[in-house]
Amino acid sequence: MQSIVRWSVVVGVLVVALGIGGLVPQAQTQTFKVCSDISWPPFEWTDAKGQFVGFDLDVMRIIAILKGYKVDIQNLGFDSIIPAVQAGQCDIGASGFTITKERAQVVDFSDPYWESNQSVLIRTDSGLNIITAFKAGNKIGAQRGTTGAQWVEDNVINQGIKVELKLYETYPLAEQDLINKQIHAVVEDEPAAKVAVKASKGVLKIAGIINTEEQFGFLVRKGDPNKLLPRINDGMKEMKKKGIWNNLVEAYFGVDVNLDRVTQCWADLKGYLDKNQPDAYAENMAACMAGESYKKP
Amino acid sequence: MSSNIVVRVEDLHKRYGNEEILKGVSFTVRQGEALAIIGPSGTGKSTLLRCINRLTEPDRGRIFLEDTEITSPHVDINKIRQQIGFVFQDFNLFAHLTALDNVRLGLMKVKGFSKKEATERAMHELARVGLAEKAHAYPAQLSGGQQQRVSIARALAMDPKVMLFDEPTSALDPELIGEVLQVMQELAEEGMTMIVVTHEMGFARSVCDEVIFMEKGVIVEQGPPEQVFLNPQQPRTRQFLGKISELYGGAR
Amino acid sequence: MSVILSWDTWRLLLAGTVVTVELTASLLAVGLVLGVLVALGQAYGPRPLAALCSSYERFFRAMPILVLLIVLNYGLAFLASTYELLWLRLPAFAVAVLAFGLHSSAYQSQIFRGAIRAIKPGQLLAARALGMTRWQAIRYIVLPQALRLAIPGWSNEYSGVLKDTSFVFAIGVTELTRQGWQIMQRTREVFLIFITVALIYLVLTYLGTWLLEWVERRWGVPGLTGQRQEEYGRVI
Ligand SMILES: Nc1ncnc2c1ncn2[C@@H]1O[C@H](COP(=O)(O)OP(=O)(O)OP(=O)(O)O)[C@@H](O)[C@H]1O
Ligand SMILES: [Mg+2]
Numbered sequence: 001m002q003s004i005v006r007w008s009v010v011v012g013v014l015v016v017a018l019g020i021g022g023l024v025p026q027a028q029t030q031t032f033k034v035c036s037d038i039s040w041p042p043f044e045w046t047d048a049k050g051q052f053v054g055f056d057l058d059v060m061r062i063i064a065i066l067k068g069y070k071v072d073i074q075n076l077g078f079d080s081i082i083p084a085v086q087a088g089q090c091d092i093g094a095s096g097f098t099i100t101k102e103r104a105q106v107v108d109f110s111d112p113y114w115e116s117n118q119s120v121l122i123r124t125d126s127g128l129n130i131i132t133a134f135k136a137g138n139k140i141g142a143q144r145g146t147t148g149a150q151w152v153e154d155n156v157i158n159q160g161i162k163v164e165l166k167l168y169e170t171y172p173l174a175e176q177d178l179i180n181k182q183i184h185a186v187v188e189d190e191p192a193a194k195v196a197v198k199a200s201k202g203v204l205k206i207a208g209i210i211n212t213e214e215q216f217g218f219l220v221r222k223g224d225p226n227k228l229l230p231r232i233n234d235g236m237k238e239m240k241k242k243g244i245w246n247n248l249v250e251a252y253f254g255v256d257v258n259l260d261r262v263t264q265c266w267a268d269l270k271g272y273l274d275k276n277q278p279d280a281y282a283e284n285m286a287a288c289m290a291g292e293s294y295k296k297p
Numbered sequence: 298m299s300s301n302i303v304v305r306v307e308d309l310h311k312r313y314g315n316e317e318i319l320k321g322v323s324f325t326v327r328q329g330e331a332l333a334i335i336g337p338s339g340t341g342k343s344t345l346l347r348c349i350n351r352l353t354e355p356d357r358g359r360i361f362l363e364d365t366e367i368t369s370p371h372v373d374i375n376k377i378r379q380q381i382g383f384v385f386q387d388f389n390l391f392a393h394l395t396a397l398d399n400v401r402l403g404l405m406k407v408k409g410f411s412k413k414e415a416t417e418r419a420m421h422e423l424a425r426v427g428l429a430e431k432a433h434a435y436p437a438q439l440s441g442g443q444q445q446r447v448s449i450a451r452a453l454a455m456d457p458k459v460m461l462f463d464e465p466t467s468a469l470d471p472e473l474i475g476e477v478l479q480v481m482q483e484l485a486e487e488g489m490t491m492i493v494v495t496h497e498m499g500f501a502r503s504v505c506d507e508v509i510f511m512e513k514g515v516i517v518e519q520g521p522p523e524q525v526f527l528n529p530q531q532p533r534t535r536q537f538l539g540k541i542s543e544l545y546g547g548a549r
Numbered sequence: 550m551s552v553i554l555s556w557d558t559w560r561l562l563l564a565g566t567v568v569t570v571e572l573t574a575s576l577l578a579v580g581l582v583l584g585v586l587v588a589l590g591q592a593y594g595p596r597p598l599a600a601l602c603s604s605y606e607r608f609f610r611a612m613p614i615l616v617l618l619i620v621l622n623y624g625l626a627f628l629a630s631t632y633e634l635l636w637l638r639l640p641a642f643a644v645a646v647l648a649f650g651l652h653s654s655a656y657q658s659q660i661f662r663g664a665i666r667a668i669k670p671g672q673l674l675a676a677r678a679l680g681m682t683r684w685q686a687i688r689y690i691v692l693p694q695a696l697r698l699a700i701p702g703w704s705n706e707y708s709g710v711l712k713d714t715s716f717v718f719a720i721g722v723t724e725l726t727r728q729g730w731q732i733m734q735r736t737r738e739v740f741l742i743f744i745t746v747a748l749i750y751l752v753l754t755y756l757g758t759w760l761l762e763w764v765e766r767r768w769g770v771p772g773l774t775g776q777r778q779e780e781y782g783r784v785i
Pocket of ligand 1: 313318337338339340341342343344345
């Protein structure tokens, strides 16, 4: 997710001004706090029971198993995560953070773990396509401060095409306006757009993909005082080598992003993680999501 | 010092800003004596009364309650005040408390009575002023005369050595004045030592044993009521009494 | 879009409601205690203390609640880790109560100061004349009267802070608005969920105001607390 850096920067400056950066003694504990704004499916969301589910969180849990430490997942406002990491209240930020220069000045990022593109969301009955969606006079929705909004500015409006860009606090509000025929299209990260399509039960569809190729990374405090980045990067490599990574991607970002189904499979299978068996977990998650037979732990 | 003197005031001075309100006032009040203080408005009568329990701090002079010099910086003034009943012109009953609680509060919190003892004592005092049946009424539910009687009961409950009254009937409608004066008269007859600032010349004359006429911060004349009222020595006193009888239709 | 929220959704919203209510009640309690002390300090304290209380009030009233929340949150974390004061590592809920409580105390002290001013000076004088100490007079005469007079002001403060509590998610306390937000992100049922959240806030506002009115009536004293219009009949 690439929500506004504004608050993070304001707060970051404040925190640094208070002299907080770089003064905390090294924690010897084997439990690390992972902070995430758990409201951006399918990367992280709270399920109907209020449990924390999502791709980012599973990656964090599995790396912890592979590298022999524990994670304590904390639900925190997106804009507060970087300041909290700087202040030592969080050890890792895992919340679909796009790697940007500004952020890299105040925190350290892991290797990129996801490449995100923008998709163009339209009403199925509108007859628009990825070209006609941006016709002059059309209204385009996006969440304030996101790459999607930036892309419309740079590649449509600044190219002289007079569309009206409408900005929203969060994407679901833009999608609702699209359903209500207040706007013509929404530009949004692809996995999140798939969630919207699924939830709309056919009212919305993806007209096409725009390659923006921004990269997501996990982040830790500047200087990585807990030596977490090598473990995270190594852990991701190990996941890929063992096939865990592919199975997880399959489960969370398959053609049809079905949150209810993921939640159900996760509830059935999370026991594997408790038993430190990430391979079996990922394999069965993929099978469960594909509608194939799977084995409960 | 004669042991039956309850209050002794010696050369009391008080100034507010540039204005000297009390310019050396001295007098004594004996056990069981009722002293009336009369005089024109703004003369310093209230100031004098408040100095006696140090609600106002005098600048100079000494005040004794029996053998204790209460103007001494070493006395615990709260201990002294318990022994001096004070009745205000505008009653000042505690607005959030019933008549009973008004009388009981000081007994419980200041004198350390148990609730039961305090209630008994308070009911006794309310009965004494004829208001037992109003024990559970709030001040706003009482007439001015009734409120003033409760405030007298509140002061009496503390078992004071002397009662100070600051124009206790001045805020009352004429038809309510009598009931308060009645209570005060009974008190005087029971032998309570009292200092009463008043414009009720009839009361001063028939109930009090001694009258002080004060003007501009000094005592102009002092003596038994017959002398002050019937045969005043000072022209100022005569003048004042003449004006009073014009205003109030003569002494009652 | 389903017309009725599922039981699971209700459960989450109710959990959020409980947090919102707990937070509001705790912050009002903290604000009340501090606010009363500050108001008493201003009204009856020696001059330096009164000045200190005034600065306190001005400082916390000037501070936007979000800034206060964040400064306190990271400030405490900083002190905790720099000086190894582990007891300063407060849970987010406690930090929220503290930040909002300090903020509210400034407003509550003002409400209370107004109430103290409305008490006739003769009340204190009469108490001292009975031999009560200054503190006893404040404790038994000023406090009970001022607390009653302050109730209508608190009713306003309550509805005000209730809404502000939605800020606390910034530091990770999942209250009502945030629960609604999370459910919306999962279900995309924007309208239904926020209408429900709005209704819950409405009910909370109504209940709180009603409760304070009840307290005001229950504690009411004839002649001291506001006479209700009914008692006089409509004037106009
Ligand atoms: N706290 C105060 N500060 C300044 N001046 C005061 C104060 N209290 C009283 N005075 C002034 O002192 C003078 C005497 O006041 P005091 O109340 O003692 O008079 P009084 O004889 O009781 O008059 P009245 O019959 O009107 O009650 C008045 O001029 C009054 O304005
Ligand atoms: Mg007077």
